[in-house]
Amino acid sequence: MSVQTPQEIAHGSATTLDQQSLKGAALLTLATIAAILAGYHETTWSMVSIWERSDTFAHGFLILPFSAYLIWGQRKHLSTFSPEPNLPALAVLGALGFGWLMATLASVQVFEQYFLMAMIPAAVWAILGTRMAWAIAFPLAYLLLAVPFGDVFIPPLIDFTADFTVWALQLTGIPVYREGSFFTIPSGNWSVVEACSGLRYLIASFTLGMLYAYLTYRSLRRRLxxxxxxxxxxxxxxxxxxxxxxxxxxxxxMSLAVGVDHLIYGWIFFGFVMLLLFWIGSFWREDNGENKGADAVPQPKPDLRQGSKGSPKSVVLAASAVLAIAFIWPVSAAYLENRFSRSTEPQIEIPGVAEKWEAATSPISDWRPKYIGAATQFLQNYRNHHQAVDLYVSYYRNQQQGTELINSGNLLVPETESYWRNIKENTRGILLDSRQVTVKQSQLHSPDANLLVWRWYWIGGEKTASPYMAKFILARNKLLGRGDDGAEIIIAARYEAASDEAVPVLQAFVDDMMPTITRGLQHAWER
Incomplete structure (x- = not known):
C-alpha cells in the first residue's frame, strides 16, 4: 500500500484539470470550425456538391476523415501541451476573410473555397496557440486538398498527352495527321478530350503521394x-x-479500346503504376513500418503542463473573437451584393459606320459561341465591300455563380454537340483604341469554313483579355459600388488557307468600329 504526499495529490489534480481543460478547448475549437463552415454555407456546399457530382474531385469526401485520423493519432503527443490563444493569428484570419470577400465579389469560386479552408488552420492557431497548431501542421494543411481545384490544368494536360501520343506513334512508324488535340492515323480518327487529360490520375496520385510521403519519410528532402x-x-x-x-x-x-473500355484499361494501368511507385518508394522509407505522424513536422518542445498560459476563459474569448471576425465577411458580401443589384435589363445597340462597315443580315458562318447566363446577347454581321466580320457580345449583369462572365461553361466550341473544332488557341497583340492590347486568338475549323476569332473583356468601361485582371476589376468595381456589368466581345472573320489572311480584316474592323462598340456598351451600362 502506498501513500501519496499532498504535493503528489495536488499535481495529479492539476493534471486532471489540465486534461479536462484541453478536452474542453478541443471541443470548443471543433464547434467553432463547424460554425464557420455553417456561416459560409454557400461556399461549403459548393465544395460538397462538386465532390458529389464529379468523379475527379470525389476524393474530397475523404480529406476531412484523413486529417482527423492523423490528428487523432497524435493525441498522446498533443496531451503534453496546453492551449495558448494567439492574437496575431486573428489578423491572419481577418486577411483570409477579406480574401474570401474579394473572391466572392469577383465570383471566383475556387478562391472562395481555398480561403474558407485556410480559415480552419487559422482558427486552430488562434484558439489553441502556435505550438499545438504547429504540431498538427500537416493534417491542417492537408485540408486544402479538399478544394476541387485542377480544371485549369486540363488544357496543358491535353496538349501534353496529344504531343506524347503523336510523338510515340510517329516513333513507332505510324503516320499521323494532327489538328490541335485531334489526330488521324490510317486506321481511324482519335482525339484527346477532357476525360483523357489525366487530371483524375494526377489529383489521385498527388493526394495519395502527399499522405504517403508524410507517413513514410522523416527527411524533408525525401518527402519533396x-x-x-x-x-x-x-x-x-x-x-x-x-x-x-x-x-x-x-x-x-478499331474493335478494342474505342469505347468505355478504354477508360477501364486506363484505370487498371494507372493502378499498376501507382502500386509500382509506392513499392519503389518503400525502399527508402524511414518510418520502420510504424506510423510516426507526430514526427511529420519539427515538433516544439512540450510544456509538460507547467506554467500553462491559456486559461479556459482566454480560450473562450479567443473562440468568440474568431467567430466575430469570421462572420464579418459573409455579412459584408450579402450587403454589397444586395445594395448594387439592378433590376433593369441591358439593351445593346451597335450600328454600323457609314461608308465603311454596314450591318448585314447574313452571318459569315453558322458558328455561334456558347455562353450561359448572359443578361443579353448581341449578334450582328458587318460588311465593308468584300470584307465581312461577325460581332458577338455577351453582356452580364448581377453576376453570381453559374451566371457570370468568366465561367468554364462559356465556350467558343462545345466539346460535344458541334462539328466545329478549336484547332489552335493563343494570344495576339493588336491595336485597340490606339494602344497595344493582347487579345485571345482562336482558329476554328469546320468542314465548310475556317474562322479566325479575337476576343477580350469589357468590365465597367475597362478592356482586358486576361480573365484574372477581369476578375480583379470586377471585384474592385463591386467593392467601390460601381456595379458588376461586364461583357465579352468576340469578332470573327473567315480565311481560306492561312489564318493571317483574316488578321487585316479584323484589325480594320477594330480600328473603325471600336468607338461605336464602346458607346453601345457604355449606354447599356448606364441604363
Whole structure:
C-alpha cells in the first residue's frame, strides 16, 4: 500500500484539470470550425456538391476523415501541451476573410473555397496557440486538398498527352495527321478530350503521394522528392496510357479500346503504376513500418503542463473573437451584393459606320459561341465591300455563380454537340483604341469554313483579355459600388488557307468600329 504526499495529490489534480481543460478547448475549437463552415454555407456546399457530382474531385469526401485520423493519432503527443490563444493569428484570419470577400465579389469560386479552408488552420492557431497548431501542421494543411481545384490544368494536360501520343506513334512508324488535340492515323480518327487529360490520375496520385510521403519519410528532402514523383509519374503514365490505347485500337482494327473500355484499361494501368511507385518508394522509407505522424513536422518542445498560459476563459474569448471576425465577411458580401443589384435589363445597340462597315443580315458562318447566363446577347454581321466580320457580345449583369462572365461553361466550341473544332488557341497583340492590347486568338475549323476569332473583356468601361485582371476589376468595381456589368466581345472573320489572311480584316474592323462598340456598351451600362 502506498501513500501519496499532498504535493503528489495536488499535481495529479492539476493534471486532471489540465486534461479536462484541453478536452474542453478541443471541443470548443471543433464547434467553432463547424460554425464557420455553417456561416459560409454557400461556399461549403459548393465544395460538397462538386465532390458529389464529379468523379475527379470525389476524393474530397475523404480529406476531412484523413486529417482527423492523423490528428487523432497524435493525441498522446498533443496531451503534453496546453492551449495558448494567439492574437496575431486573428489578423491572419481577418486577411483570409477579406480574401474570401474579394473572391466572392469577383465570383471566383475556387478562391472562395481555398480561403474558407485556410480559415480552419487559422482558427486552430488562434484558439489553441502556435505550438499545438504547429504540431498538427500537416493534417491542417492537408485540408486544402479538399478544394476541387485542377480544371485549369486540363488544357496543358491535353496538349501534353496529344504531343506524347503523336510523338510515340510517329516513333513507332505510324503516320499521323494532327489538328490541335485531334489526330488521324490510317486506321481511324482519335482525339484527346477532357476525360483523357489525366487530371483524375494526377489529383489521385498527388493526394495519395502527399499522405504517403508524410507517413513514410522523416527527411524533408525525401518527402519533396516523392511528392515530385507523384506529380511527374501520372503525367508521363497518362501519355503512355493514351499511346497504348491508340495502338490497341489500331492493331485490333478499331474493335478494342474505342469505347468505355478504354477508360477501364486506363484505370487498371494507372493502378499498376501507382502500386509500382509506392513499392519503389518503400525502399527508402524511414518510418520502420510504424506510423510516426507526430514526427511529420519539427515538433516544439512540450510544456509538460507547467506554467500553462491559456486559461479556459482566454480560450473562450479567443473562440468568440474568431467567430466575430469570421462572420464579418459573409455579412459584408450579402450587403454589397444586395445594395448594387439592378433590376433593369441591358439593351445593346451597335450600328454600323457609314461608308465603311454596314450591318448585314447574313452571318459569315453558322458558328455561334456558347455562353450561359448572359443578361443579353448581341449578334450582328458587318460588311465593308468584300470584307465581312461577325460581332458577338455577351453582356452580364448581377453576376453570381453559374451566371457570370468568366465561367468554364462559356465556350467558343462545345466539346460535344458541334462539328466545329478549336484547332489552335493563343494570344495576339493588336491595336485597340490606339494602344497595344493582347487579345485571345482562336482558329476554328469546320468542314465548310475556317474562322479566325479575337476576343477580350469589357468590365465597367475597362478592356482586358486576361480573365484574372477581369476578375480583379470586377471585384474592385463591386467593392467601390460601381456595379458588376461586364461583357465579352468576340469578332470573327473567315480565311481560306492561312489564318493571317483574316488578321487585316479584323484589325480594320477594330480600328473603325471600336468607338461605336464602346458607346453601345457604355449606354447599356448606364441604363
Amino acid at each position: 522528392a516523392f511528392i515530385a514523383l507523384s506529380v511527374l509519374v501520372p503525367i508521363i503514365a497518362n501519355g503512355i496510357r493514351a499511346y497504348l490505347i491508340v495502338m490497341t485500337g489500331h492493331l485490333s482494327n
